[in-house]
Amino acid sequence: MIVLTVPQALLLFLLGGVFVHFVIAGGRTFYSEDLQNEPGALVGQLLFYVTGMMSIWFVGLHQVIPWINGIAAALLLALAVGVYEWARHAIWLRRFGLGWGDHVPDVLCVEGPYRWVRHPIYLSYLMAFLAAFIALPHWLTAASLLLNVVVFAHGARHDERRIAASALAEDYAAYRERTGMFLPKIRDSRRT
Helix, strand or coil: CCCCCCHEEEEEEEEHHHHHHHHHHHHCCCEECCHHHHHHHHHHHHHHHHHHHHHHHHHHHCCCCHCCCCCCCCHHHHHHHHHHHHHHHHHCCCEEECCCCCCCCCCCCCCCCHHHCHHHHHHHHHHHHHHHHHHHCHHHHHHHHHHHHHHHHHHHHHHHHHCCCCHHHHEEEHHHHHCECCCCCCCCCCCC
């Protein structure tokens, strides 16, 4: 175990705390008829508490964060929280369901970050896991990042199949053509 400096302790608190924020803020944002029986709620909580918060604090108590890694991770973490809150604001009161659930929103959201990417909430989660890996390059944070990339990509595909089979199918197909899943689509300006 290392002796924590104030900057390292602060960064560990922020890196771990962002996953607690995702759980609490998500519980106030996403729609569910029965939150206790939502697979997405359970998956998210397990991933955020175990592969996020606990792994970060375990590694962080045994490994010094180089200052350049700490600065890069803090900037990426701030961006992740910014994207998350921007997306939450865009879907506020629109009855967006949890991942892996059955609920389909009444209308598509194409405002805020949804204008450029279809899954900014998942993107913000992945950015937070990447920030943890940047701060603490270790096999445990690498494994957490890779696991969460796979899980949230699966969640995004599940959500897309659900919407594509709903009354929003035609609008969603057009939306998919112009937006990327996690990153904005690069448009070829030469195309007409």
